[in-house]
Amino acid sequence: MEESYTLLSGWMISIKRAMELFELDFDLACQKFNINSSAFNNPESRTTVKNITKILNYINEKLDRHDFSIAVANQFHPNIFHALGYAMVSSESLQAALQCLANYKKVVSNTCKLTTLEKNNQFLISMDLFCYKNTTTPVLSYVGVELFICTIIKFSRELAGENIAPLKVLFSFPEPSYNTDYLSDYFKCDIEFNAERTTIVFDLETTQKKIIVSNPLITQMHEKILEDFLSRTDRDNLKQLVKSKIFDLLPTGKASQQVVAETLGFSLRNMQRKLHEQGSSYKSILESTRRELALGYMQQFHLTYTEISYLVGFSHTANFNRAFKQWTGKTPSAYRNSLK
Numbered sequence: 001m002e003e004s005y006t007l008l009s010g011w012m013i014s015i016k017r018a019m020e021l022f023e024l025d026f027d028l029a030c031q032k033f034n035i036n037s038s039a040f041n042n043p044e045s046r047t048t049v050k051n052i053t054k055i056l057n058y059i060n061e062k063l064d065r066h067d068f069s070i071a072v073a074n075q076f077h078p079n080i081f082h083a084l085g086y087a088m089v090s091s092e093s094l095q096a097a098l099q100c101l102a103n104y105k106k107v108v109s110n111t112c113k114l115t116t117l118e119k120n121n122q123f124l125i126s127m128d129l130f131c132y133k134n135t136t137t138p139v140l141s142y143v144g145v146e147l148f149i150c151t152i153i154k155f156s157r158e159l160a161g162e163n164i165a166p167l168k169v170l171f172s173f174p175e176p177s178y179n180t181d182y183l184s185d186y187f188k189c190d191i192e193f194n195a196e197r198t199t200i201v202f203d204l205e206t207t208q209k210k211i212i213v214s215n216p217l218i219t220q221m222h223e224k225i226l227e228d229f230l231s232r233t234d235r236d237n238l239k240q241l242v243k244s245k246i247f248d249l250l251p252t253g254k255a256s257q258q259v260v261a262e263t264l265g266f267s268l269r270n271m272q273r274k275l276h277e278q279g280s281s282y283k284s285i286l287e288s289t290r291r292e293l294a295l296g297y298m299q300q301f302h303l304t305y306t307e308i309s310y311l312v313g314f315s316h317t318a319n320f321n322r323a324f325k326q327w328t329g330k331t332p333s334a335y336r337n338s339l340k
Helices: 010-021 026-032 037-041 049-063 068-073 083-089 094-103 142-160 181-187 216-233 238-252 257-263 268-277 282-298 305-311 317-328 332-339
Strands: 006-008 046-048 112-119 122-129 168-170 190-192 198-203
Touching: 006 010, 006 049, 010 026, 010 037, 010 049, 010 068, 026 037, 026 049, 046 049, 049 068, 049 142, 068 142, 083 094, 083 142, 083 216, 094 112, 094 122, 094 142, 122 142, 142 181, 142 198, 181 190, 216 238, 216 282, 238 257, 238 268, 238 282, 238 305, 257 268, 268 282, 282 305, 282 317, 282 332, 305 317, 305 332, 317 332
Parallel strands: 168 190
Antiparallel strands: 006 046, 112 122, 122 198, 168 198
16 A cells, blocks of 8 residues: 555655755665665656655664755756646746646655645645555655655745745644754744644735746646646546546547547446546536646737637637636636736
C-alpha cells in the first residue's frame, strides 16, 4: 500500500542540487536506501513518499540541522512540476496559478488533496493529507509537508515577486521539539502548529494582481497536456478520462455522450453508471470543461465570440452567450471588457 503513494521524481532533482551545495553525495544516499537514481532521468517517473522522507531525514541528520527543506525549495524549477509548472508560470495571477496547482495536484503527488478558498479578503490554499488505510497516520510526514509548503512559497515568489509573503502558515502537525524560526524567517510571517489543516493564507488582493509574463494560450496548451497525463496515469478515474476526451472532441462539435462512451470503449449506459458511482455525470463534466475552456479563450483577445463558441462546442453563438451568462453572471462582452 505504501508503494501506491508517489510523487514526481523531479523532487529528487531539487534534492540532488541542494545536496551538491553541501557537498553531499546524492548517488551514495540513493544506494543507502536502495533507490534507483537512474530512473529520475525520465521526467514522468515517480518515486515513493517513503523514499523522499528517508532522504530528507537522512540529510537533516547528516547536516545536524532541520532547514534542508528550504535549500531544496530554493533549487526549484518549473519543470519539476512537469507541464503543471509551466501552466502555473503562464497563469494570469498568483491566485490562478495556485488554483491550477490545486486542480492538477495529482500530477505532482497523490498524497493529499489541495483546496482553495476566498474568505474575508484572504485567499487560502489548504492540504488535506491522506492517511494509510485503517490508520490515522498521514501518508506525508511533517518533513515532506514542510518541503511542499516551502516549494509553494518559493514558486509564488518566482511568479509574483520576491516580496510576496503569506499572512500566515498553519501546520496540522504538532510543533517540533527543535527551533522552527528558520520557517518564519523564510515565510516572512507567523506560523502555527496543531491546526486543523495545513494552510497557507495570502492576502486576496495580492494574489489577484496580474502576472507580467502571463500567457493564457500557453496555460491552456499545458492544461491539455496535463489532462492527457492524468488520463494515462489514472486509468481508474473515469471522470478524468471523460474530461480529457471532451477536451479533444469539443472543437469538432462531436463531444456527445454516445461518442465519448464509444471512444473510451464503454456502452453509454455503462459509462453513465460508472460516472454516477464516482459522484459525477457527463453533463456536469461537460459543463465544467466548457466553462474552464471558455474563460481561458476569453483572455485571448484575437478570438471572436463566435470562434470561442465553436471551440467550446456550441453550434450557435446565442446558446454560448446564455451559458456564459450563467457561468459568470456577465455577458461575454462585459466579461472581456472587465479583463481589459
